[in-house]
Amino acid sequence: MMTRLFTACALAGLALTSASAAAELAPGSGHSIHLAAFDGVVYYTVEQDGYRVVATLASGADALPVRVISTLAPGQRMVLSVPQSLGQQSIDFEILRNGDALVVSDAVPAATVVDGVPAAAASGK
Numbered sequence: 001m002m003t004r005l006f007t008a009c010a011l012a013g014l015a016l017t018s019a020s021a022a023a024e025l026a027p028g029s030g031h032s033i034h035l036a037a038f039d040g041v042v043y044y045t046v047e048q049d050g051y052r053v054v055a056t057l058a059s060g061a062d063a064l065p066v067r068v069i070s071t072l073a074p075g076q077r078m079v080l081s082v083p084q085s086l087g088q089q090s091i092d093f094e095i096l097r098n099g100d101a102l103v104v105s106d107a108v109p110a111a112t113v114v115d116g117v118p119a120a121a122a123s124g125k
Contacts, residue, residue: 036082072097
């Protein structure tokens with residue numbers, strides 16, 4: 001029942017887009033996610049061990065959804081990532097626990113990394 005509810009919420013949010021690059025979530029409030037062919041919703045609850053973050057994604061109304069669950073302490077983050085074709089950057093969606101706030105970013109191509117350093121830094125830009 002919960003899977004259907006989250007899938008329905010995720011698919012209902014397909015038409016919604018975030019106007020900013022990052023948004024702060026309130027406990028229990030959902031935020032729509034769009035990662036390439038996957039759409040979904042992320043929310044969190046406050047637990048004794050930290051913020052329990054739940055992200056549910058599906059590639060369509062009839063597709064079996066995938067759920068990712070993680071408990072974040074202050075300063076921790078999780079990244080949902082969809083790889084692209086060889087030579088293309090992945091599309092990443094970051095969820096960051098910043099003190100008592102949970103901040104989610106819009107999905108963006110990941111920075112190119114060369115030997116563990118972002119390409120812009122490696123090139124001196």
